[in-house]
Amino acid sequence: MDKTQQERRNSKTRGHSRDVVRNEHRAAGARDKLHIALLLTISLGLGIYIIATTVLMTQDGALYIRTAQNFGQDPIGTINSELPVGYQFLIFISHSVTTFFSQSSFVYGWLYSDQGISLLCRALSLVPLYFIGKLLVGPRRSFWGLLILILLPYPATFGSDVIRDWPHILFLATGLLFLIQGVRTGKWWMFAVAGLAAGLGQTIRPECAQIIIYGILWLLISLFRPR
Secondary structure: OHHHHHHHHHHHHHHHHHHHHHHHHHHHHHHHHHHHHHHHHHHHHHHHHHHHHOOOOOHHHHHHHHHHHHHOOOHHHHHOOOOOOHHHHHHHHHHHHHHHHOOOOHHHHHHHHHHHHHHHHHHHHHHHHHHHHHHHHOHHHHHHHHHHHHHOHHHHHHOOOOOOHHHHHHHHHHHHHHHHHHHHHOOHHHHHHHHHHHHHHHOOOHHHHHHHHHHHHHHHHHHHOOO
């Protein structure tokens, strides 16, 4: 009888522990959603304000726009050019969507769609950056670090400019996040997603290939590591 009662107590204790862990996971998930929602709201709000009040265009931005315009006329020739054309393709898609819903002037239509895709990539990149920071320094410090980043004048300005920095960061951070999670959990599909992000990001900037290098290094280390 005593043994039966002890087993019941142990079962209740294990059930209580599982409930506590489940509640902690729910609380952590709710906190992460709140942090990400705040970061996205502030980033998008600030970026839309900058786009609406200033006209930002770099020399590189003019080159990207001209290349994106060539997609509609000579897509094969544009793809075969020497420069990576992933960012220009995003500009072309953004402009096609924008002109479908709006009849903006030719110049401003391209400019606003280009700035919009940069801002969107900036906002989306905050999600993988937040979770990478959460793994390294915890959710609170990750949130405050990214908040400072998006409020700094220079990153806020080029986050709404026609340059490929934030689109590149989006794919780089996404690939690194899945690579880290793949190493932690051993799930091979995460390595596949990291490789896909690296491949897509390399069409924007070749630096994204470093994700493949990190993955190969980890594979070699795991193969030759003493068991």
